[in-house]
Amino acid sequence: MAKTKTSDVVYSPRFTDGAEFKIPTFKLLKQDGTLYKGAKAPDLDRDKALRMYHSMVFTRVLDERMLAAQRQGRLSFYMQCTGEEAAVIGSTAALDDRDMIMAQYREQGALAYRGFTTDEFMNQLFGNEQDYGKGRQMPVHYGSAKLNYMTISSPLATQIPQATGYAYGQKLAGEGLCTITIFGEGAASEGDFHAALNMAAVHRVPVIFLCRNNGYAISTPSVEQFAADGVAPRAFGYKMDVIRVDGNDILAVYEATREARRMAVEDNRPVLIEAMTYRLAAHSSSDDPSGYRSKDEEQKWRDQDPLLRMRAWLEKAGWWNDDEEKQLQESLRKEVLATMKVAQKRPAPPLDSLVTDVYDQVPPALAKQLEAVKSHIRKYPDTYPNSAEQAKGGA
Amino acid sequence: MAKTKTSDVVYSPRFTDGAEFKIPTFKLLKQDGTLYKGAKAPDLDRDKALRMYHSMVFTRVLDERMLAAQRQGRLSFYMQCTGEEAAVIGSTAALDDRDMIMAQYREQGALAYRGFTTDEFMNQLFGNEQDYGKGRQMPVHYGSAKLNYMTISSPLATQIPQATGYAYGQKLAGEGLCTITIFGEGAASEGDFHAALNMAAVHRVPVIFLCRNNGYAISTPSVEQFAADGVAPRAFGYKMDVIRVDGNDILAVYEATREARRMAVEDNRPVLIEAMTYRLAAHSSSDDPSGYRSKDEEQKWRDQDPLLRMRAWLEKAGWWNDDEEKQLQESLRKEVLATMKVAQKRPAPPLDSLVTDVYDQVPPALAKQLEAVKSHIRKYPDTYPNSAEQAKGGA
Amino acid sequence: MPKMNMLQAINDALDIAMADNEKVLCFGEDVGIFGGVFRATSNLQQKYGKSRCFNTPLVEQGIIGFANGLAAQGSVPVAEIQFADYIFPAFDQIVNESAKFRYRSGNLFNVGGLTIRAPYGGGIAGGLYHSQSPEAYFAHTPGLKVVVPRNPHQAKGLLLGAINDPNPTLFFEPKRLYRASVGEVPEGDYRLPLGEAEVTKEGKDITLLGWGAQMEVIGQAVEMAEKDGISCEVIDLRTILPWDVEKVAASVLKTGRLVVTHEAPLTGGFAGEIAATIQERCFLYLESPIARVTGLDTPFPLALEKEYLPDHLKVYEAIRTSVEF
């Protein structure tokens, strides 16, 4: 019901667009690896810090190798996390590993941090018979039940209200877990985003909304995506706590998410985090950004590389050095290449997977459709070389 | 692209939900008809003020009579504007009559102000052959091309992004006109609302978003609709100018809308207005509010009746008196009753209207379907008494 | 057995499901303290608390997105859409998400626990936005189940079947029957199978097929036809997707004639799918063209609702035409 306090009354029309109410950016770490004056590093031990950094380097190496593989025609499609590793990995590191992650498609760093193996990555990328997704989705649509990483879905923003629902279920279950959903500033324009935040605030759901504001949605710059100062002020519309963070500063992202998680789990207060970052690579292997942005702009952000920043911090802490870096890079490169070669050779998923998982069980009419496909393949085995052998089994 | 100003940086995580940034309510007129201290009445001449007041009284009378007609079984359904006349009529009065109005369903006052005749109202309510909508929509789904009032559509919030588009077209046409869209605080939860505001802000569209925050969406109180302090703070998310106004204060609504219109038309700045008001009646003739709110609460708002408030102001200005009031009420009641009786007796829309207006022309297959219906009716004329006569004409 | 109307039967089913499994949640617009605009969720909040039965904000895409997430988490959401006409803002969440959740993840995740309830259909002077029958839109979407009950007994058993089915299920309730259809309803938990049509009357000259409120219409038409000496077999499809091809084909192989009826527009309606499948399965046995008695290819009208609806006389005429072909 409408409520007004007398103290909140004015007698001449006063319009406001909220611009005077600035949301500051939270930062801890400078590019040279030192902390800002007055900043305090989060409570991270060496092991955890190195786990985070390893995941960053792994993600970078994976992205470089797989883009190259795509260019060589080994892979149909690829999307890089490059430039956004701190936002994705810093936030994941601040969670309980049992918390659910519902991401967009550019968050392979989160999965790497959770322990998705190189082999698991490759199987999805090549859609082979060991892909958990059974070769049904385009590359980078990873998922892992055991790592609590929801399978990626291409339609943008659909996972955002789902995260609200998932977290509501966690709240009822009472196990002290929460859900984080990660998405781009473009996806945040979808109606689903608005629904998700509003419902989370009304029902006090333990969910963290992490927006990677990387400046672009494919070719569309954020100034054509929204007129406001980023996505953060939308939280006010739902009375949701919000923080803006330097997305290239892994310590700040970690700290912001740690505190957000506490608010979500202990107080059932959903939180919006806007991580200001930049997509250093093309949107995907199908995209060429030179048509819509300048090399200068890219360079400005390359100078803010989140990996170099974390590395500098680790080195200053005495936890990392050039040799270790070289060795890590090399071993990861080797591992990625070797694993890729194996995965690429694995056979495609079985013909029966054409009809499984549509329902919990294959309905009779669909089973007949599969039989018809098999008998057709038996007639023209040369045209369907991948499945000709398997079709033989048919009735 | 991501922008940060150094001055906007913090070095420890600071969350905010914007609650400290209060949006005040703009008021001018007290319930006793005097102005608040420091308030200045808008520049309204006697004729305009009386046009506004007449529309309010007409709307109130219409609502009372038609609800009674519904109770008597003359009408299938009805929805009242009662309690919200100031929000609807005050805003409409501040527009150019050529501006487009895209409303929800509870805004008959706007149409009354524009000059929709009692007969036009009745034809729609009874869905007779003179209904512009050809008896296709439930009662209260009015529309008028000549009065620039878009035909009401039941699916909530769909008209809000449409208003953005309509106004964009007006901007290109360059005739200095704008669009206002009026909707409830419940409808503002739909994804379409978010899309509409964002697009309007990005494309600098001359559109006014007027939210009637009347405390309820059917049985759902606004505290279960959103956690924030009303709908107004959402404007910040889009960097849109917003004003909150006492929706029962017709002078304040008028003044806020007048200024909003100026901003929209002269500066291409879309504006959100949140009018705080209350639905004094049931949601519709099908609803009984006693299941979800108290008589006390209703009484509190009845004491804020916007009609009584305006009347008191008019009387203080010497523009209105008891006699005139009595006479107006009586003549309007008579007119509504008399017009209703005539409209109710008008025949239903012609049988052919079953298939017209689906497309600009009736497609051949659909014309055949109509023929089949006609020949069926000819076979069973007694079962379809309303159209039996017309079916005779068939092939 | 107690007598109930369809709303009571639905309320009873929800009550049993919530008592049986604390993971069952009911929510949607006005379903909380108010019990829904039709009162199908009456007393559930009072009984099971605000955390398990509650109002949502007015945003269908959010309701179903939220429900999808809950189901993926292992809860058993029963989401209400206030009118089937307002399910379309949630179309993406249903068609791209609910329906494809299990498939795209290779069965790592699923939203099998999801049930979406929505009143649908005409005959209540609701006009184009309170009368639609959108089942065919969803029936073109592999991964979904679509169920429509014809009376209180079926409504309770099928709804309990839907809630317990491990697949996302749309449950369309013929709102014209909410209070009009009254019948005996067994007490306690019972579940009718999804995916199975029911022969509600045997006959030999012609098969009549429908679902939901059309079953009553078929009943009246059949009564007239039987007076003419035409022996009618009547089938309630009950589950629109995946549908029971075998039972329908078996009947038509016997009778040689088929009339299918639904309220939705003809073009693209589900009767088309049935006719296409059955003409193929029963080609040599068909004695006359498969007839469809449906709404017109227009939005749902108001003043001319009576003329638009596929009523018993239109069905009766189709029977006669088919038999006299």
Next chain:
Amino acid sequence: MPKMNMLQAINDALDIAMADNEKVLCFGEDVGIFGGVFRATSNLQQKYGKSRCFNTPLVEQGIIGFANGLAAQGSVPVAEIQFADYIFPAFDQIVNESAKFRYRSGNLFNVGGLTIRAPYGGGIAGGLYHSQSPEAYFAHTPGLKVVVPRNPHQAKGLLLGAINDPNPTLFFEPKRLYRASVGEVPEGDYRLPLGEAEVTKEGKDITLLGWGAQMEVIGQAVEMAEKDGISCEVIDLRTILPWDVEKVAASVLKTGRLVVTHEAPLTGGFAGEIAATIQERCFLYLESPIARVTGLDTPFPLALEKEYLPDHLKVYEAIRTSVEF
């Protein structure tokens, strides 16, 4: 006549429409300076300015809502949905609004100027979210027109037809053909009629019916069948709604056999509507059951796309089966 691929033909049509009428606007995700992810709107912003060709925020329901409002105002919006798979968030604006705008207002208002363009269909290794063929969802919606071109010449003429048609029209572009289909395209403005199927090849033994990219598949199958001595009549439906019943029925009355093919799943696909209508219209003339060669009742696959697709061999087999029935 110059040779063009389908993208160039579409770009040419948009260019002509914008030059011809300043009320024509093109917008959608990435359609501005970038010219769309497939480059169908290349150079239009450069030529006609940012106010007539522009990027929108990433919100399909907003894009179509905005377009509906523009059309109601008298503008002629050509809105792009980046992939047909992403049209579903706009389903409500299309099905409840665009389709019913004129009807519900008694023709006071209309959105006849609206055209919605979207690349659709499979064969590009796009998996379940970059391959869908959603035409049947819209074909169940009176008030809409649904058009699918088969080659560059048709694409340009039909798109100009759609933009100038006074009804809201969905224009689905077979993206597999965007660059693959190259052909002669007349210069300047020409408009192909909506609602008319085209007989692209005459024959007497069997009728083959399809639209979009399936026309190429039909072509290959027919070539095989004709080598077997089977004379095939080929029809491109072109407009799915409202569809040209007369032309199809006339052909089947002549040939006695019909095969319909589309990529979308079988159940609820538009081939069902066609089969249902034609079995009724041509009952006594049918020599074999009407066959449907379609996608399976599953989401669109990736690794097994080849096996899923209704390719020329499957169509050829259907022809043989029909003729040998």
